[in-house]
Amino acid sequence: MTAFDDGKDDSALRTIGEVSDALGIKPHVLRYWEAQFPLLKPLKRSGGRRYYRPTDVALVETIDRLVNREGYTLKGAEAVLRSAGKSDLDRRTDDRRSGDRRADADSDGTPGVRLMVTESPDMAETIAALKSIRARLAAALGA
Structure with missing residues (x-):
């Protein structure tokens, strides 16, 4: 989590400007x-002023990581956040830091979308099946 350099306690509420400055994300x-993300609901006080809780800041950091560094679309990032419970999300973040690798679905050089997934036997089978379908579609289209 981002360390704020404003002298406030780590559990303090932050304004949108403070969060924006600390994370480098425009208000x-x-x-x-x-x-876009129903899970992100900072407190709103009189006049509509937003106050971000530490959990809101952590969620913003996760959204930023998914969208701007891992290449998820907004809908894709929302799906990841919805499917992952808070503890699961934290565990996956820790796994990535400890060296969990990403599988590239297009490592064979064929054009397509790069999938960012953790490696598992089930996922390898799914990727192989998708590549097979893609090859059949390409053959049917004469590509």
């Missing part, structure tokens, strides 16, 4: 993400 992007 309008944070407001947009609130509309």
